[in-house]
Amino acid sequence: MKPARILIIAGSDSGGGAGIQADLKTVTLLGGFGMTAITAITAQNTLGVQAVHLVPTDLVLAQMESCISDIGVDAVKIGMIGSAETALAVADRLEALRDVPIVFDPVMVATSGSLLADDATIAAFERLMALATLITPNIPELAALGGEDIAARFGTHVLAKGGHGEGPMLTDRLLAPDRVLKAWSNRKIETVHTHGTGCTLASAVATGLGQGMSLVNAIERARKYVREALALAPGYGSGHGPMGAPIGFHAHA
Template sequence: MSLLSTTLAIPAATPFPNPSAAALTAAGRDVPRVLAIAGSDPSGGAGIQADLKSIAAHGGYGMAAITALTAQNTRGVTAVHVPPASFLAQQLAAISDDIHVDAVKIGMLGDAEVIAAVRTWLEKVRPAVVVLDPVMVATSGDRLLQESAEAALRNLVPLAHLVTPNLAELAMLLEEDVQDTWEAALEQGRRLADATGTAVLVKGGHLQGSSCPDALIGPAGMLSADVVEIPGERVATRNSHGTGCSLSSAMATVQAQVGNWEAALREVKPWLAGALAASDVLEVGTGNGPVHHFHHIRKALRPGDFTAQLRKDADVHLEAIYALDFIEGLASGTLPENEFAYYLAQDAIYLNGYSRVLARASALAPTEAEQLFWAGSARQCLEVESELHRSWLSTRTVRPQLGPVTKAYVDHLTAASASGSYAVLAAAVLPCFWLYADAGKALHARFLADGEPAGHPYAEWLRTYADEDFAAATRRAIAMVDDAARKASDDERQAMATAFRQSCRLEVEFFDAPRLHS
């Protein structure tokens, strides 16, 4: 008689029938009620705490029955307290007497009496989805199951629909040596599935190398193939605390929704890889830190967050503008007239193109107030252009010709207009409001620093920079871009920031173009 047939026989109970995919899909719930039966981790990275986070991350309603209390952190477990098994039985009865349990995830059980209490409850309630994570040894190497309870845990495996051991636990369930190759681990998974009638998720996380595959192995007819292998790449991080807990509870939740183990794993595996990849941002502990369960949920921007970041980009370019010879000459009155005339000629050409882009922003704007704002700004541009021609350019021997910087700027804005994204276009046109208003304010202040100088050739022009109406329009444009960013996707916000920075760079080049032209 083989070792497995001795240690895994269950004379007192029959294994749970594995429900068909069709049956579970028919009974699937958008918000499954998932019960985690596991130990508590006060550091929040593993155990019940990780289970509840995983369940919530996948849209389930999490419940918890505590099997053990641990004193642990990211560096290890220092103590374990197992409350009376009778109290666990009371917890389980209180839940199932009142709430229908769609799925169960079982984690740390601690000792044989606790395992017996869970087994008795399972045989009575018979949940449709049972996932057993046979917690025996923590990632840190600390033992989390009494040696005397190992046989009881082995006998619990057939009452689960899926068991999710790591490689060390897989070997312990079979009372064999730990395997260090993927092929040997799969063979152990096959033997465990055959002996118990339970699907086994063989995990490659503890193997050496850059690859990190997972594989489902199940009884005949349960899966689409004898072995369903899903490849993956190892995530380089020291933060893997609670990975097994998180995976098993996520699998229970998704299985209750979709009724297909393979589909569940294909959803959960990339989520867990992302949780590992994003774990560093949590900055929890000095040892083996937790994963980021909610990495996939986009953080909502608060009003002002996005434009505050844009402001940092704008400040760099404003400093570059302030350092230009053109700005210094304009403020002091020493700017050669031919450079000023070139600047005005390019400004007239630019404003004509800018007005068309603003009109496009008006057409894309989501609200009537925004449509009116951009349309009014487009009209103002045309009026300013006409005034430039009438009061300045018509009296000077300058022939407006499209310069390379002006062309690049208008082409950039036209491309943003053609993107079809209101948010991206609004971000692209913002620097012409924001940088121009701030640079103008600084210029006007320098112009009036010692009182308005007599005979300043550009005095009339500099006085216009104190226009409060334009300052108010700038504030409105900033607010509208910020509002658009809070409604945009991550990719669209990235495109907004890129378009804004490009416009800022072109603003600097636009002010410097007269010097390069002369």
């Protein structure tokens, strides 16, 4: 059986902890085949983002088209989108895909606090949210997007992540348009090495969906993968370091 083909539309992280680099590691370790449309090149490390160069919209679309037209796509993961123009153009192209699950991680602020999306880009996110099978915002992102009613507003599912919450227990909730479908609570893993958690989780869910898993099962495996990766963090850098790579995870997940 061929690996599921996962198209990743996101920015590059030179430090390897988040973005395209984290996405490709995740897709590969979970048994998928990763392809990329890079939206931005960033100079960043565990301390923050030092420089950003946006890839022109037409080149983002050309990368997507190269993958879609020849190799094919079983699922799409969207991360850092770069600009409002690119967000709208990506939405136009994805709209033409039929029955392909789309996981949208609405990246606005890096773990270090660096802003990765301006107001116009965040406004353009609405087109992507309307197409998404699942949106995966953290607490600040969910608030910026308009709160929990975005599931009903866009007729989609939202994984409201609790990683920024207070207290020893953290809860992620899967919201359907009309109800809370499921909630998962775990004890907080005390670590500063959380760079790339959002990218990794979204890519893991997209891989599961591309492999034919149900949404709930894909999320459950993705959450286990992220928790294991957090526990394996190598401790690189003097800021928010990258997570580890759970080699062989897919064999026992």
